[in-house]
Amino acid sequence: MLELDDVTVRFGATVAVDSVSLSVAEGSVLAVLGPSGCGKSTLLRSIAGLEHLDGGRVCWDGRDLAGVPTHERGFALMFQDGQLFAHASVAENIAYPLKLRRVGRGERARRVAELLELVGLPGYGDRRPTTLSGGEQQRVALARSLAAEPALLLLDEPLSALDRSLRDRLAGDLREILVSTGTTALMVTHDHDEAFTVADRMAVMLDGRIAQEGETVDVWRAPVSRQVAEFIGYETFVEGEAAARLVRGADGVGFDGAAGGVLALRRSALRVDEDGSLSGVVRRAVSVSDAVHLEVEVDGVGEVAALAEDPVHHPGDAVTLRLDPRGASRLNDARRL
Numbered sequence: 554m555l556e557l558d559d560v561t562v563r564f565g566a567t568v569a570v571d572s573v574s575l576s577v578a579e580g581s582v583l584a585v586l587g588p589s590g591c592g593k594s595t596l597l598r599s600i601a602g603l604e605h606l607d608g609g610r611v612c613w614d615g616r617d618l619a620g621v622p623t624h625e626r627g628f629a630l631m632f633q634d635g636q637l638f639a640h641a642s643v644a645e646n647i648a649y650p651l652k653l654r655r656v657g658r659g660e661r662a663r664r665v666a667e668l669l670e671l672v673g674l675p676g677y678g679d680r681r682p683t684t685l686s687g688g689e690q691q692r693v694a695l696a697r698s699l700a701a702e703p704a705l706l707l708l709d710e711p712l713s714a715l716d717r718s719l720r721d722r723l724a725g726d727l728r729e730i731l732v733s734t735g736t737t738a739l740m741v742t743h744d745h746d747e748a749f750t751v752a753d754r755m756a757v758m759l760d761g762r763i764a765q766e767g768e769t770v771d772v773w774r775a776p777v778s779r780q781v782a783e784f785i786g787y788e789t790f791v792e793g794e795a796a797a798r799l800v801r802g803a804d805g806v807g808f809d810g811a812a813g814g815v816l817a818l819r820r821s822a823l824r825v826d827e828d829g830s831l832s833g834v835v836r837r838a839v840s841v842s843d844a845v846h847l848e849v850e851v852d853g854v855g856e857v858a859a860l861a862e863d864p865v866h867h868p869g870d871a872v873t874l875r876l877d878p879r880g881a882s883r884l885n886d887a888r889r890l
């Protein structure tokens with residue numbers, strides 16, 4: 554089990570990691586999710602032993618790792634660009650950590666075949682990394698990271714260099730591979746969908762601090778602050794009477810406008826529906842791959858982000874919306890960190 558206790562890392566006047574405490578249980582996957590510059594890579598590097606800690610402790614199974622060099626921690630690292638050795642074959646790349654551990658030739662070949670199978674690239678052993686697609690290269694990098702059966706796998710934006718559709722597919726595969734191998738992992742990413750797909754738990758990091766940590770579904774459903782909500786994809790924020798009006802008649806939200814607080818809504822929470830109880834006027838309509846993104850001025854509420862299935866709505870059109878409570882969350886100010 555990995556435990557971080559008040560970890561702090563400074564670069565001059567910049568506090569890149571500010572008193573971070575987190576744990577990752579054996580066999581589970583934690584995603585540290587945050588915007589560019591929030592300190593997530595520095596946090597990962599400090600776990601790997603690549604940064605000097607200005608405060609706090611990094612412990613593995615109860616043992617403080619201060620003074621334990623990177624190569625003796627038993628952790629593996631995987632980066633955005635897999636950093637494969639271009640001059641070596643795929644099989645040699647994957648076998649590299651095994652060679653370092655003096656695993657014999659026959660056993661190495663057996664493990665390489667097994668790992669290529671695991672990452673969906675059987676028969677690719679003799680290829681050079683430069684002849685592979687970006688997604689295939691990341692699969693090879695993952696196989697190499699898993700070769701030595703690391704106690705902890707540290708993943709730094711492992712899918713960021715890939716295009717969207719490939720990233721979605723590989724995120725699902727990554728999840729399956731980590732679960733099937735029982736790997737304990739910590740992944741840093743700025744992509745909330747990726748965090749949701751790959752991890753069991755999610756820690757949202759803002760300005761060097763952990764703003765919220767919990768099971769991915771819980772963080773997804775109940776962000777503790779507007780900043781966290783915005784970062785995980787909530788787009789509309791309303792309060793007071795406007796919020797009460799929005800949820801009136803929608804079961805399951807239970808928002809009392811008079812009690813204060815903010816109602817956060819994902820775009821998917823407001824859908825065009827001819828039986829919907831909210832009426833408004835379309836201000837903007839943008840078609841995306843499988844839906845239409847609308848901005849709708851709702852009477853007595855203001856402009857909200859909504860979703861339509863067909864591209865039949867134009868600015869100025871009157872529409873009615875239905876609220877789906879699964880995409881709505883009441884931000885609880887009391888729990889704000």
Ligand SMILES: Nc1ncnc2c1ncn2[C@@H]1O[C@H](COP(=O)(O)OP(=O)(O)OP(=O)(O)O)[C@@H](O)[C@H]1O
Pocket residue numbers: 564567568569587588589590591592593594595596743
């Ligand atoms: N070696 C360094 N020297 C000085 N400042 C640094 C150093 N490394 C990181 N920083 C600063 O620390 C802060 C956190 O950087 P870090 O790379 O950890 O963020 P990040 O969340 O991983 O961002 P990104 O997603 O853009 O990589 C930033 O303000 C950055 O400029």
